[in-house]
Amino acid sequence: MKIDLIVGARPNFMKIAPIAQAMDTHKDKLSYRLVHTGQHYDHTLSDAFFRDLGIPTPDVNLGVGSGSQAEQTANIMVRYERLLNQHRRPDMTLVVGDVNSTLACAIVAKKRGLKLAHVEAGLRSFDWTMPEEINRVATDALCDLFFTTLPSANENLKNMGIADDQIMFVGNPMIDTLLGHRSRFKAPDFWDVLQLQPKGFITLTLHRPANVDDTQSLCLLLEEICKATTYPIIFPIHPRTRKNLPDAFQCSHLHPCPPLSYLEFNYLVENSACVVTDSGGISEETTILNVPCLTLRPNTERPETVTMGTNELCDRDNVAERIGLALSGQWKKGSPPPLWDGEAGDRIVAHLLRWSK
Numbered sequence: 001m002k003i004d005l006i007v008g009a010r011p012n013f014m015k016i017a018p019i020a021q022a023m024d025t026h027k028d029k030l031s032y033r034l035v036h037t038g039q040h041y042d043h044t045l046s047d048a049f050f051r052d053l054g055i056p057t058p059d060v061n062l063g064v065g066s067g068s069q070a071e072q073t074a075n076i077m078v079r080y081e082r083l084l085n086q087h088r089r090p091d092m093t094l095v096v097g098d099v100n101s102t103l104a105c106a107i108v109a110k111k112r113g114l115k116l117a118h119v120e121a122g123l124r125s126f127d128w129t130m131p132e133e134i135n136r137v138a139t140d141a142l143c144d145l146f147f148t149t150l151p152s153a154n155e156n157l158k159n160m161g162i163a164d165d166q167i168m169f170v171g172n173p174m175i176d177t178l179l180g181h182r183s184r185f186k187a188p189d190f191w192d193v194l195q196l197q198p199k200g201f202i203t204l205t206l207h208r209p210a211n212v213d214d215t216q217s218l219c220l221l222l223e224e225i226c227k228a229t230t231y232p233i234i235f236p237i238h239p240r241t242r243k244n245l246p247d248a249f250q251c252s253h254l255h256p257c258p259p260l261s262y263l264e265f266n267y268l269v270e271n272s273a274c275v276v277t278d279s280g281g282i283s284e285e286t287t288i289l290n291v292p293c294l295t296l297r298p299n300t301e302r303p304e305t306v307t308m309g310t311n312e313l314c315d316r317d318n319v320a321e322r323i324g325l326a327l328s329g330q331w332k333k334g335s336p337p338p339l340w341d342g343e344a345g346d347r348i349v350a351h352l353l354r355w356s357k
């Protein structure tokens, strides 16, 4: 069976890596073409991850770049459809996560009559203000094979009327990548310069439109975080956030830096006293690394990171108090959700082999 593996944006790369690796051991039965839509194109958001995670160079880069939601999604659709028209057609398209590349390629594949598989199917925040929620629901409405990472995702799919034999609970390929590369995590260059100490600093990431697109509320949020502690706060800045953060914003213990590579970023996370973020993926990684995580969102599509893991939702009004709690050592301890054991890629490929017969 020939499968197109689709990647587009940073959080896709660590999900596809273990799947591609597991497929490489079954080359006689499964072959893949790695298609990068080019949604993320900066070296720090894309190439550095391929290098760190040993992902093969994409067979095709659609080079779509940035744009409005509609422009980006439409451009990916046009270019992926052209690829399917011009070159050999796969039997199946496999998409991961919830970014615009996920939905765009899902629509094109389904309309061309290809089988469609979705890894990380069934996650729901039930928050229609997030473009990712629209991408998740619309992708799952088209999908044939649903690979799930959490029990709550299985329930959400059953509630949509998806048949049991289409739902394959496989665990979390992002955690395969985390566990597989944990021994290679490495300190970023500034570790010594800033004299950072294990558990003596905070890592902060922000990139959600609701938190960063309005400059004034972004600055107010950062002020709250800064006033919570005198610990150094390491802040790798996503390009979207960089655009909206005025140069004039200053806080002596806030250390902005460019986006980090996978191995450097997770070295920071593992050694952080706590992580403050609005990313869903990072709340999964902190759960496994047993690091307190404060998620600056009103909801999460990964509820088990809160009920089983180290994650708590917070907002601008209570983030300072929660940081204080985490730094005082009174945070809950996490336990891994079921099947987050580093074997998800193998399970996905075992199912694909079964479906290819």
Ligand code: UD1
Binding pocket: 009, 010, 011, 039, 040, 041, 042, 043, 045, 066, 067, 072, 098, 099, 100, 101, 131, 132, 207, 238, 239, 240
């Ligand atoms: C996208 C995903 C989001 C994911 C995030 C991780 C969607 C709807 N959103 O959001 O779910 O959590 O990736 O980073 O798919 N830019 C660059 N260089 C790049 C890419 C983007 O400078 O390589 C800038 C562009 O100006 C662009 C902005 O960042 O307009 C946002 O990029 P975009 O891909 O639209 O969405 P993200 O915010 O990265």
